[in-house]
Amino acid sequence: MAVITLLTDFGLEDAYVGIVKGAILSVNPAATIVDITHSIPPGDVMQAAYYLETSCGYFPHDAVHVVVVDPGVGSGRGIVALKTNGQRFLAPDNGVLSALLSKGTGEQAVMVENTRYFLAPLSRTFHGRDIFAPVAAHLSKGMDMSVLGPAVATENLVSFRFPEAVFANDRCIEGAVISVDRFGNLITNIRQKDLMKLCIQNQPSELKVQIRGRTVEGLSDTYKSVPSGKPIAVIGSTDRLEISVNGGHAADVFNATSGEAVRAKV
Amino acid sequence: MAVITLLTDFGLEDAYVGIVKGAILSVNPAATIVDITHSIPPGDVMQAAYYLETSCGYFPHDAVHVVVVDPGVGSGRGIVALKTNGQRFLAPDNGVLSALLSKGTGEQAVMVENTRYFLAPLSRTFHGRDIFAPVAAHLSKGMDMSVLGPAVATENLVSFRFPEAVFANDRCIEGAVISVDRFGNLITNIRQKDLMKLCIQNQPSELKVQIRGRTVEGLSDTYKSVPSGKPIAVIGSTDRLEISVNGGHAADVFNATSGEAVRAKV
Amino acid sequence: MAVITLLTDFGLEDAYVGIVKGAILSVNPAATIVDITHSIPPGDVMQAAYYLETSCGYFPHDAVHVVVVDPGVGSGRGIVALKTNGQRFLAPDNGVLSALLSKGTGEQAVMVENTRYFLAPLSRTFHGRDIFAPVAAHLSKGMDMSVLGPAVATENLVSFRFPEAVFANDRCIEGAVISVDRFGNLITNIRQKDLMKLCIQNQPSELKVQIRGRTVEGLSDTYKSVPSGKPIAVIGSTDRLEISVNGGHAADVFNATSGEAVRAKV
Numbered sequence: 001m002a003v004i005t006l007l008t009d010f011g012l013e014d015a016y017v018g019i020v021k022g023a024i025l026s027v028n029p030a031a032t033i034v035d036i037t038h039s040i041p042p043g044d045v046m047q048a049a050y051y052l053e054t055s056c057g058y059f060p061h062d063a064v065h066v067v068v069v070d071p072g073v074g075s076g077r078g079i080v081a082l083k084t085n086g087q088r089f090l091a092p093d094n095g096v097l098s099a100l101l102s103k104g105t106g107e108q109a110v111m112v113e114n115t116r117y118f119l120a121p122l123s124r125t126f127h128g129r130d131i132f133a134p135v136a137a138h139l140s141k142g143m144d145m146s147v148l149g150p151a152v153a154t155e156n157l158v159s160f161r162f163p164e165a166v167f168a169n170d171r172c173i174e175g176a177v178i179s180v181d182r183f184g185n186l187i188t189n190i191r192q193k194d195l196m197k198l199c200i201q202n203q204p205s206e207l208k209v210q211i212r213g214r215t216v217e218g219l220s221d222t223y224k225s226v227p228s229g230k231p232i233a234v235i236g237s238t239d240r241l242e243i244s245v246n247g248g249h250a251a252d253v254f255n256a257t258s259g260e261a262v263r264a265k266v
Numbered sequence: 267m268a269v270i271t272l273l274t275d276f277g278l279e280d281a282y283v284g285i286v287k288g289a290i291l292s293v294n295p296a297a298t299i300v301d302i303t304h305s306i307p308p309g310d311v312m313q314a315a316y317y318l319e320t321s322c323g324y325f326p327h328d329a330v331h332v333v334v335v336d337p338g339v340g341s342g343r344g345i346v347a348l349k350t351n352g353q354r355f356l357a358p359d360n361g362v363l364s365a366l367l368s369k370g371t372g373e374q375a376v377m378v379e380n381t382r383y384f385l386a387p388l389s390r391t392f393h394g395r396d397i398f399a400p401v402a403a404h405l406s407k408g409m410d411m412s413v414l415g416p417a418v419a420t421e422n423l424v425s426f427r428f429p430e431a432v433f434a435n436d437r438c439i440e441g442a443v444i445s446v447d448r449f450g451n452l453i454t455n456i457r458q459k460d461l462m463k464l465c466i467q468n469q470p471s472e473l474k475v476q477i478r479g480r481t482v483e484g485l486s487d488t489y490k491s492v493p494s495g496k497p498i499a500v501i502g503s504t505d506r507l508e509i510s511v512n513g514g515h516a517a518d519v520f521n522a523t524s525g526e527a528v529r530a531k532v
Numbered sequence: 533m534a535v536i537t538l539l540t541d542f543g544l545e546d547a548y549v550g551i552v553k554g555a556i557l558s559v560n561p562a563a564t565i566v567d568i569t570h571s572i573p574p575g576d577v578m579q580a581a582y583y584l585e586t587s588c589g590y591f592p593h594d595a596v597h598v599v600v601v602d603p604g605v606g607s608g609r610g611i612v613a614l615k616t617n618g619q620r621f622l623a624p625d626n627g628v629l630s631a632l633l634s635k636g637t638g639e640q641a642v643m644v645e646n647t648r649y650f651l652a653p654l655s656r657t658f659h660g661r662d663i664f665a666p667v668a669a670h671l672s673k674g675m676d677m678s679v680l681g682p683a684v685a686t687e688n689l690v691s692f693r694f695p696e697a698v699f700a701n702d703r704c705i706e707g708a709v710i711s712v713d714r715f716g717n718l719i720t721n722i723r724q725k726d727l728m729k730l731c732i733q734n735q736p737s738e739l740k741v742q743i744r745g746r747t748v749e750g751l752s753d754t755y756k757s758v759p760s761g762k763p764i765a766v767i768g769s770t771d772r773l774e775i776s777v778n779g780g781h782a783a784d785v786f787n788a789t790s791g792e793a794v795r796a797k798v
Contacts, residue, residue, distance in 0.1 A: 003288075003291055003295070005284065005288070007281075007284075009714075010714065011714035012278065012544065012567075012569060012570075012571060013569065013571040013713075013714050014569060014571075014583075014713045014714055015539075015568050015569050015583040015586060015587045016713070016714075017567070017569075018537065018539075018566055018567055018568035018569060018587055019568075019586070019587050019590050021566045022535075022537070022566065022587060022588075022590035022591035022592075022595075023590045025535055025564065025566070025591065025592055026590065026591060026592050029535070029564070029592055032291065032295070033566075034284055034287045034288065034291070034299075035278075035283070035284055036281050036284035036285075037278060037279065037280060037281050037283075037284060038278075039278055039279040039280075042714065042715050043779065051280075051281040054281060054285070055281045055284055055285050055288065056288075058285050058288035058289045058292065058395065059288035059291065059292060060288075060291055060292050060295055063288075071755070071756075071779065072756055073754065073755065074753060074754030074755060074756065075754050075755075075756035123767075123768070123769040124753055124754050124766065124767070125754070125755065125766060125767075125768050125769050125774070126768075126769030129590065129769065130769075181279075181280045181282070182275075182276065182277035182279050182280055182282075182308065183308050221340065221390055222339065222340030222341050222390050222391070223337075223339065223340060223341075223391065224337075224338055224340065224341035234390065234391060235389075235390070235391075236389070236391050236392075237389040237391050237392030237395065237396075242391070247309065247337065269554075269557055269561070271550065271554070273547075273550075278544065298557065298561070300550055300553045300554065300557070300565075301544075301549070301550055302547050302550035302551075303544060303545065303546060303547050303549075303550060304544075305544055305545040305546075317546075317547040320547060320551070321547045321550055321551050321554065322554075324551050324554035324555045324558065324661065325554035325557065325558060326554075326557055326558050326561055329554075447545075447546045447548070448541075448542065448543035448545050448546055448548075448574065449574050487606065487656055488605065488606030488607050488656050488657070489603075489605065489606060489607075489657065490603075490604055490606065490607035500656065500657060501655075501656070501657075502655070502657050502658075503655040503657050503658030503661065503662075508657070513575065513603065
């Protein structure tokens, strides 16, 4: 009952996701395949990295996570298999694993180069089908990562830093919106633990969250803490500050999207 | 091979659905998870109730149906586990189970309160992940509902009545559009059995269906009963009257959507 | 671990796909169901045929492929079960299997008429649920096709020819765009093997691809062969010529869609 997750920018309009699943099941018919999402904007590696980080911990420890957000497909970019915290990840070496590197236990990585586990002939444009699918399926059957290619030190993998919120002073954190969900919730990079520092000498009710020239007062427990149509600041499900509107769509109400500056003050 | 179905307003753009599936598989790796749909408009409890009613009967009897259309998440609303006709349902106590209540056999319900089966820490905004997923997974493994919390009489659950079609007189039923599907079919709340009453003394060919000032004549057998581009009235797959256009999109042709008044006359 | 694939025009907004899966699992709880896509434009049989042809070969040999793009549902059109190359296909007899006919080994076909394997009562508008789902589930359990109905010679099935590229002369192939994917890639019906004939006396770098009055020079190895924003011609994952834009959306850049004329010259 090995789980393989898929996180891609393929969308669901074409047959690409289905083909990848066929190629997986041709190697491991017993795999349980789960879509994390296929709606990553084409080539948006940072968005994929955020979704991967906030998803992977909820899957069984022996899951294989496959990320195919791969604008460099067919160029010289490598493919990496990473093991950390018991889970395995297969992704282009383009930084999409950045949030996972040097954090877990038992971390090891190899470059995926052994063509024995690839489909042949190998296309230049669809490595999701020809490399990621069969390799993930073999891993899900218990194949050791080491047969895939040479070990690589994780500090040599492509990596980037996520934009992090910073303390402007001990009463003010400056951050940004990093994701907008279907409900219009504005998810920021301001973390609960940092908000708690602001609130050591102050009550959560004294918090002021500023975005696009407007201020949301206080930290609420739930979306329903305010009248319908009113904005609130809440700690969301990834332990980050979110700006929401009860029964509404905060991104529309504030005319804000990813990248928008957000300030939390007391 | 326990089946768990998911019916939510999460959409497929974000990672929420994938995360819920991970949380299910972490408890029951053998679960077969099926999406009913995740495209319910945010918070549209009545639409979800309609989809649930028209779907659940086609699943295996031991399925666990999970509905997370939950605008009250994190507020005081309860969560209910319902058993009826052998199937189990897990949903917010917000009326989404209304169509199922007091109809089946062996009906019993409990309030879901036992935190032992929840993820910890429990977020305030994502009970799909933290409560619905692990509880459904435990139920799918055969756990008895009674351990989840206190029994509740189903007449004490939140419930609403669907708008039902009514006989204005013995030759006329007044109803409404209750759903529009991808093909533009206008699905009404006028049921086949009531249409048959109209037609006891009259032929189906004498039926007149009125919507937005226009009249569709006769009851057709199939979409192809009329020339391409012409409207028809048919009995759809849920035994309700539907207004369709052969090869076209009735909702566009009639400029109609959910809530529009529909009259069936002889 | 029998695989059943689904290729429909149902979309994911409604509950139709979920209901079909429920009806499959009610017959074969052990089936592994894979979505190829449900985003076929309503009734677009040719698009479905293209996706089926380019997908089915990547699935396990014992897969059952179900196609429900069926504008004639409820009319007199037949339903066909086809076996070829070890795989089984279930589809309306409307030409959607054209690309598979008379090509594989062990080809046999029957008309699906035995109501014993249908749901009862049988609706007139949702054969995906009432016929395709249970019949596919029975096939996936190993039921022999011959019990479904009378054998039919595949030359008597509805069939159409895909628009094929042609050699205007020995230095020029005239074809067309046949599909546009999420990334905006323009997939043509000009095949690699024909391009290779053009290039016997010429280098791939001398190839000129013309579309909407513009010319793309040379055949590239990967999307990254040119600067960001520049167009390229590549051999795509189905061994057909594709016109792409590095980091961009060729369909928008060229203002082209399916049906657009494309010429490859040396």
